[in-house]
Amino acid sequence: MKFRLGVTQIMGLEINYLAVLLAAVASMVLGFFWYSPIALGKPWMKERGLTSESLKKAQKEMGKLYGVSFVVALVTAYVLSHVMGLSVAFYGYPALQTGLTSAFWMWLGFMMPVQVT
Numbered sequence: 001m002k003f004r005l006g007v008t009q010i011m012g013l014e015i016n017y018l019a020v021l022l023a024a025v026a027s028m029v030l031g032f033f034w035y036s037p038i039a040l041g042k043p044w045m046k047e048r049g050l051t052s053e054s055l056k057k058a059q060k061e062m063g064k065l066y067g068v069s070f071v072v073a074l075v076t077a078y079v080l081s082h083v084m085g086l087s088v089a090f091y092g093y094p095a096l097q098t099g100l101t102s103a104f105w106m107w108l109g110f111m112m113p114v115q116v117t
Contacts, residue, residue: 023077
């Protein structure tokens with residue numbers, strides 16, 4: 001196993017742990033923005049029948065949920081990194097094309113069917 005700053009190579013597959021961490025942080029930041037009153041928070045609250053007061057009460061228990069969400073975001077980023085590494089090695093696409101293509105096909109195969117049902 002080779003180790004470079006932020007990158008580990010296991011069985012020929014390089015994992016950039018800094019990129020995995022940044023992807024997880026970006027996922028959380030995007031989620032916070034998405035559900036903020038600036039973006040779609042107000043319509044989401046209305047559809048869910050929530051009030052500002054009920055959200056403030058629930059915030060006391062949200063720390064654990066945020067922690068679990070961050071761990072899940074880390075796992076997602078790590079798995080996508082593996083898929084991208086395998087795709088780059090197999091197809092030889094540039095990294096951006098590999099990332100977008102891999103994310104689309106993984107969404108289509110694994111997320112979309114769950115979201116539809």
